[in-house]
Amino acid sequence: MRSVCILVAICFASVAAVPAADISGRIAGGSLATVNQYPFVASMLYSRNGxxxxxxxxxxxxxxxxILSSASCYFGDxxxxxxxxxxxxxxxxGGIIHYINSIFINAAYNSFTRDSDMAIVRSNSVFTYTAAVNFVRIASPTYNLPDQSxxxxxxxxRTSPSGAASEQLRYxxxxxxxxxxxxxxxxxxxFTVTDNMICTGWLNNGGHGQCDGDNGGPLIHNTAAAGLALVGVFSWGQCGSHVYPDINTRVSRYAQWIANNA
Known part of the structure; x- marks a missing residue:
């Protein structure tokens, strides 16, 4: 697992009046949730020593x-x-632990800019679908996600920039x-924001967003016509800043790659 704070620390070092930042992920300002509400969410567990x-x-x-997640979580592991x-x-x-068979890092992933920050993690064993375990539909190549959606x-x-991680799922x-x-x-x-990225947040208000521990997690969109779709994978951000949006990798740009490798 690679540190997700180094890039921001270097780039912000010479910028006065910019708050200390990390390029990582939390659910800030969120509410408690259960996997029965969101049965497609997976907790990715890391160990240095196995x-x-x-x-x-x-x-x-x-x-x-x-599992669809972010390349920055697994790069080099x-x-x-x-x-x-x-x-x-x-x-x-709780839950069921699965060993990993393979990790596919998108070939275009840039570990410095975080462009194409996407990975597919394949399990050694099959996920048995239940009320608490199920798949989510990915956004198609033509998926329309308007501004201010x-x-x-x-x-x-983390639930705040200096706070602890949440043991229970939040949204x-x-x-x-x-x-x-x-x-x-x-x-x-x-920093470079590309068309492969989705920017999100509560600009001018802040307090809601993604932070440390949320990396690779889902950004979902729900419409009456099409239902729930996975539109983004969390990559980096400023933990619910009122100035700097959080950045998710845009799933629709990689729909064919996902289909070929999932």
């Missing part, structure tokens, strides 16, 4: 053997550094931010 595993990232069940836990509302307890983020990450409603607006915000502090 003995003691703790929740460090999140992911989404997309087939009965595949061995399969044995990670376990998949499904069917539990809790980060580190209500979306929901899920995870077990929060946020809104999509226009890509050009987002790009201009981050250009001023040396």
């Amino acid at each position: 003995v003691s595993y703790v929740q460090s990232c999140a992911g989404s069940i997309i087939t009965n053997r595949a 061995a399969n044995n550094n990670w376990r998949i836990k499904v069917g539990s509302s809790y980060a580190n307890s 209500a979306v929901w983020a899920l995870g077990w990450g 929060t409603q946020i809104w999509t931010v226009n890509t050009n607006v987002c790009r201009n915000i981050y250009r001023g502090v040396g």
Whole structure:
């Protein structure tokens, strides 16, 4: 697992008046949830020594053997550094543990800019679908996600920039931010926002977003016509900042890659 704070620390070091930031992920300002509400959410457990595993990232069940998550969680790691836990509302307890067969990092992933920050983690064993374990539909290549759309983020990450991680699953409603607006915000502090990214947040208000421990977790969109869809995978951000949007990898841009590798 790679540190997700180094990039921001370097890039922000010479920018006065910019608050200390991390390029990681929480559910800030969220509410408690259960996996019966969101049965596709998976807790991704990490261990340096292959003995003691703790929740460090999140992911989404997309087939009965595949999890969609972020490349930045697994880049440089061995399969044995990670376990998949499904069917539990809790980060580190309950549910069913699955060993990992393989990790597919998107070939275009850039570990510095976080472009194409997407990975598919395949399980050694099949996920048995129940009320607490099921798959989520991914956004198609033509999926329409307008600016200012209500979306929901899920995870077990920190609940504030300096707070502890949440042991129980949380969700929060946020809104999509226009890509050009987002790009201009981050250009001023040396970050590149690409069309492969979805910007989200509560600009001018803050307090709601994604943070440490939410990396790889789902961003979902719900419409009356099409129902629930996985539109984003959390990559990096400012923990619910009122100035800097959070950044998710745009699933629709990778729909064919996902279909080929899941």
